[in-house]
Amino acid sequence: MAYVGRFAPSPTGPLHQGSLVAALASYLDARAHGGRWLVRIEDLDAPRVVEGADRTILQQLQAMGLAWDGDVLYQSSRHAAYREAFDTLRQAGAAYPCACTRKEIADSILNLRGRLPSGELPYPGTCRNGLNGRPARAWRLRVPQGRTRIVDRWAGLVEQDVESEVGDFVLFRADGMWAYQLAVVVDDAAQGITDVVRGADLLGSTPRQKILQDMLQLPNPRWMHVPIVVNAEGQKLSKQTGAAAIDAARPLAALEAAWRHLQFEPFQAADVTAFLAEATRRWARRWQIEKFPA
Incomplete structure (x- = not known):
């Protein structure tokens, strides 16, 4: 089966360094497998959605060189x-x-x-x-x-x-909204997602999602949960804990910091394009992805 991965941010504010780590990991895994990388905007929780945050997120991804395949899917269209x-x-x-x-x-x-x-x-x-x-x-x-x-x-x-x-x-939910666990399972199946690469804070949700997939007779993707970024107090870096937006004007520095958090040795790259090409090669070597050319 051809590899299909995804990055699925919630539009509650701009991307921060923690969300960039998840985006970079899922992007590199998709590209190392020669697969597709999709973006899904998880905007079901309407009271938490910030107007224009989806556009900001997409602009940040573009600034980081993380180009997605196909159209962006919005959960609000999937009721x-x-x-x-x-x-x-x-x-x-x-x-x-x-x-x-x-x-x-x-x-x-x-x-x-x-x-x-x-x-x-x-x-x-x-x-x-x-x-x-x-x-x-x-x-x-x-x-x-x-x-x-x-x-x-x-x-x-x-x-x-x-x-x-x-x-x-x-x-x-009691507020009349579909729960995350149901929505993510339905959307992953509809988009043909074969591999879910995301932050380790969602690892505890994965058994619930597997149960739903099995009950609905949907395929189980492969999972990879990467380390989350925490602040000085040991809290998960998030919009709720005051995480700063990534600096789209300095994309290479942001990508290099995310790369180090993924436990890779730093390397020199002239620009974002060169960085992503070399990072993809190193990701493929670490995870022994045979489809990727040496």
Whole structure:
């Protein structure tokens, strides 16, 4: 199968150094395989979308020399596809309505476990067997029992008991929006994505996505989750933690910094074109990509 990769930013602001690391890694992997590299704008979360951020992101990618193939796909144009996938799950009995608020979920976990875990709160299954007369707020996936295993090209074998560690996760949110997990799976399949290269902060979501792919009889791509960039306080570099936009006027310096973060030795390049050509060769050597000419 011909390689198809993608970079899928959310238009909540300009690209920062952390998002450039993910973009560069996915670009190099696609080019080293002689494949296509697509760009998808994940603009489903309308309240967080910043007007014009999509255009800024595309301009930044162009300034970095990261040229994509084909048209840019916007998730906001894909609601019918998400509805079709959701209806398939619901008709199979794999989706159910949920009336719980976040506070109620937290209270239930506190009562069951005596403490709240750090990070994501696992859904305790309160509405699995009915709403008891309460109105539905969201829809959840009925997660199967057992451990889900994936092999990540960077992290190796990853296992997660999604039922106990995450619980039945949301497909359709209480605010009337499609959940990220459903949308990304549907879009990756529709675009023929064979390889997902992205930040390690999304590694924990991957078992959920594999479960959805299997339930919807969609192919599993290969996954690679690269190290994320953190700030001085050890927090993931993001727009929420005040990450500065990459300097499009100094693209070579930004690319070189992203390259070093990907744990490669620095090298000298005259310009962006020369840098990307040499970086692609070195990426192919590290990952033993045989299709790439020496």
